[in-house]
Amino acid sequence: MVCSVIAKKNDRVFDFVRVKDVFVSIGLKTAVDFEGEISRLEGEARNQAGTGGLIVVSNIRNLVSLLTYSKSMVELDVDSRGFPKEETCSTSQQQRSSTSFPDEFRCPISLDLMIDPVIVASGHTYDRNSIARWINSGHHTCPKSGQRLIHMALIPNYALKSLVHQWCQDNNVSLLDDHSSSDSSSKTKTSSSSTAGAVDHISVTKxxxxxxxxxxxxxxxxxxxxxxxxxxxxxxxxxxxxxxxxxxxxxxxxxxxxxxxxxxxxxxxxxxxxxxxxxxxxxxxxxxxxxxxxxxxxxxxxxxxxxxxxxxxxxxxxxxxxxxxxSMIDGYKVSIGGRPRAIPALLGLLKEGTTAGKRDAASALFNLAVYNANKAGVVGGGAVPLLIEALMDDKAGITDDALAVLALLLGCGEGLEQMRKSRILVPLLVDLLRFGSAKGKENAITLLLGLCKDGGEEVARRLLMNPRSIPCLQSLSSDGSLKARRKADALLRLLNRCCSHSQHSVNMGN
Missing domain, CATH: 1.25.10.10 (Leucine-rich Repeat Variant)
Structure with a gap:
């Protein structure tokens, strides 16, 4: 009888109820009984090692293995399938049990809906609580395949979890567990027993x-x-x-x-x-x-x-x-920017992407444009009009990012020239001096100063003609960040010289 049971166990078919009846008939009823019998068999194996031969010792070892396995099942109070019995069902569990759900959402151990599916080393998926109890009871095989687990990590199956949650939502099935719907004392008790036992085995042992x-x-x-x-x-x-x-x-x-x-x-x-x-x-x-x-x-x-x-x-x-x-690493700014498709691809996303995508594209362009040799490629690809367009579009949500790239492109002659030719950039920058973020104001004043100096007299004149420019610069000069105040002062001095020069020219003409 025992030999047939062992054979079945080795074939991964284990009728624990039948085995339990056999053990009870020979006096093995409690975990203590099993421990005593295991100890006796291990002693017998040592005695037989020298005289009984390998077959006898192997059979004894098989019996020890069977008793050890069965002892753990007795300790866990198993059900008729040889798996640990579940706690008393909560209302939500009863609801799930009474609802027909897809078989692929069913835990192979508990046969209940997998609330927190995890993948074991064999590639099979189980509910976390059920497989954790299985592993913590000393088993190192996959319950479904019988394959030995090469590691005990429980890897969340997020894809399946998402599908389960969506199905429950569509079918008005609650996902609350016992411990989430009980009072605080029940939570404490649960966390000290089943929930504590459900912690990943790997987190305890590794x-x-x-x-x-x-x-x-x-x-x-x-x-x-x-x-x-x-x-x-x-x-x-x-x-x-x-x-x-x-x-x-x-x-x-x-x-x-x-x-x-x-x-x-x-x-x-x-x-x-x-x-x-x-x-x-x-x-x-x-x-x-x-x-x-x-x-x-x-x-x-x-x-x-x-x-x-x-x-x-x-x-x-x-x-x-x-x-x-x-491209955060300087050397890769060169190698990535030197690829002919990189900058055009980023500019394409800057034009077509969502707010997050445009911001990612602008940030990448900024990194690449830090390297001077890449600036011409960025400007040549059409970055300046795209960035100015982003400043005009409040919904784009990348004002600060666009300003930062434009400020960097002042270092490219072609970029500077394109910005100076724009008739809408100066009014946009003046508005940003009033309503922009602290960082945005810094970059806006950087751009205005760069556009006005060193041959930017025409831009300076347009700036002077804007009635809001001087009040904005004066406000920034007194209330802005240290960097913004310094540049606002420099621009005010430059505009003052420009104004004086213009007045002098007028007087000379008269």
Whole structure:
């Protein structure tokens, strides 16, 4: 009888109710009974090791394994399927139980709706509480496949969680758990028992850094060998993992994610492309990863391609943000700006993007234009009229960003000339002296001063003709930031000289 039970256990079919009846019949009813029998069998195994041969010892070890497994089930008070019994159902749980929901939303352990789905090393998904209880009871195999888990990390399945929550919302099904609907004393009790037991096993037994490392390696493996859907999910999880913490960004790169994410930028699947470029953006925040990304074959060019023709606007905007992040390093300002498609692609997004996208594009253009050789490319691509147009459009929401880039382009002769020829720029800048942010006022006065000096007499005359200009400059000279006050004073002196010169010319003419 016991041998048949062992055979079934090895075949991953385990009828615990039948086994329990057998154990009760031979006096094994409590955990203490099991511990005593296990101790006796282990002693017998040691005695037989020298005389009984490998087969006898192996059979004893199988019995010990079975008893150890069964002891944990007794301690957990299992149900007829061999899985831990659930707590008494709350109203919301009863509601979920009485509602027919898709099988793919059902936890293989509890058969209930997965409120917090997580992925284990085998690739199967379970509800967090159920699989955590399984692991914390000493099991190191996947309940569904029987496969041994190479690590105990529980990786949130955000995609499935989103689908579950959407389904519940559409079907008026509550997602509240027992501990979220009970009083404070119940919460305390729950958190000290089931909730405490549901904490990721890895967080208890491993350091956070080791957990992140194993998670990253697991996800990179899925990037390398998974189906399209699995690759998308892995890229999404890496995107989220890389969003917080420099250590996470480091271990993801060390796990080899960057080349695989780079290859996914060329995917025809819009979701994969968006998740891959966003993951690379988040990874690039860590400076060492900037080096790895730019050194990865074709990564920068692929990011530029997404920026140009990405399948979603979010992918294009995050590609621009990645260019901005990478160009924080001076050497990469040169290499990125020298690519013929980079600046035109950023200018395209500056024209077509959302507010966030335009801001990302303007920030990236600013970084690239810091390097003098890139200024001509930015101006030649048509940046000046686009930036002035952004100043006119309150809905664009990038006034300060546009001003910063224009101020930088004063250092390009062609850019300066285009700004001086604009008939609408000066009135816009005067208005910004009145209503702009502190940073906006600084850049506005920087632009006005740059436009008026060194051959900008015509701009100075237009400025003097604006009735609001002098009061605005005087106000800024007294109430602005130190930088703004200094430049306002300089511009007032320049305008005074211009006015005196004009008056002198008039007198000479008379």
């Amino acid at each position: 350091s956070a850094a080791e957990a992140a490392k194993m998670t990253a390696e697991f996800l990179v493996g899925k990037l390398a060998m998974g189906s399209t859907e699995i690759q998308n999910q892995a890229a999404y999880e890496l995107r989220l993992l890389a969003k917080t913490g420099m250590d996470n960004r480091r271990v993801i790169a060390e796990a080899g994610a960057i080349p695989f994410l780079t290859s996914l930028l060329r995917s025809s699947d819009a979701r994969i492309q968006e998740n891959a470029v966003t993951a690379l953006l988040n990874l690039s925040i860590y400076d060492n990863n900037k080096v790895l990304i730019t050194a990865s074959g074709g990564a920068v060019d692929s990011i530029i391609t997404v920026l140009e023709t990405g399948k979603t606007m979010e992918a294009r905007e995050n590609a621009a943000a990645a260019i901005f992040s990478l």
